[in-house]
Amino acid sequence: MRMRPHIKHSHTRVVLHVGSHICVSLLCLGKVVGVRKKTGLLFAWMILGVLLVGSLPVDALQLAKVEAEQATVGTWGAVVNDTTASGGKALRWNKPGTTGTLDFTISEPADSVTVYIKAGSSTSRVCVRPTVDNTALGTQPMCVARTQRTYVGRTFAANFAAGSSHTLALAGSEITGTDRLFADYASFDTSGINLPPPPPSDDPYANPTSTSQTFTEGWTPAASSVHLNPRITCSADPTPPNVASAERGVNVVNQNVVLINPQIKGCSVGILVRAGGFKLLADKSKIGYASADSPALLSNYKGVVFDQGAFGYEVKGLNGGELFMRNNYIPVNLQAGYDCLIADTDIDHPKPLDWDPTGRLSGIRRAKVGIKARADYTLLPASDRSFHDCTIRSNNVAGFEEEGISLDANGGGSDAVTLVQGSPRPSQRWTQRRTP
């Protein structure tokens, strides 16, 4: 779906159009279309129109399960009912003892066995050592603390052939006094043998360049470096000044920098991007994942600015993550670029603050604009002064003075600039007057 500003001469190419395939459910075009949205609180959701749901990978794990309670029990124990156990039953030791052997076969080779045990009314740890085909597994028994009152599995490496019959026995030990040991079952993992080695993790950022490291103001990450939970505090000022060069958190001037779950506070500009391939990610499964109370970007005049040289950049969540930004005056500012994605942000500015005056606004104020696409004619390459193929979707923006998500244009200083690319007839020109 195509979205473009409401102009009548659709056969001319508008310099500033967002994307060629996005669906915008709510967008304040403000000055562009001459409609001024001014509201203290507005939630804006931008949802990508098409969701592609691929088939999920089949879980390759195959487990052959052998219940402990099937084994022959000596005078050292008993088979007991246990609603928390597999099959509703478990094997209980009152004192050390070894089960009779359990015969089993597996249809595929197995490379490990996992035994599930727990402690009962024990005063010390209890232990089990499994034996398969008369060979004890592991260099020593597996033990659980006396406080381990729910079944927990421990895995032993093994190498069992498929097809032939095997025997399992479980030897309980360190069971003294009132100690009690329960065994539920053993499972044989038949997924991993005689198959190609598993592909590398599909996490391209599994080995970050740095983790939870504190950097100083003006930090310049190396090209293609990945930083998990990088931390920068420019100042303790809740309303840093609007001075781009004064307090800059991260200088992205190298290609393909990735920041995951950052914590950037008190900067005039939190992240200034002037290179391609930058990614700002919020990964819920990793350390430093932010929240409304501990946001990724906090108290910056501008949070992240995509400046001249920025393209192919992404702001998005991974594993259900959202990028939390709180009390930034202009949290996301797109001035240049193409092939962009701004998604999965949670932006709010709950209370007015005494931010520096910026022309029109005066007095205490909240965020000016949550996500501001303000393509700057002078920053765009002369060969193609379009700001194109930027998708803005699934952002939750609240607490701003002007617009939640805004598409705007900066003509580069002139009161009346042509924003139509090509050579339109004068009557087809679309002009914009800068804010007085």
Ligand SMILES: [Ca+2]
């Ligand atoms: Ca069981």
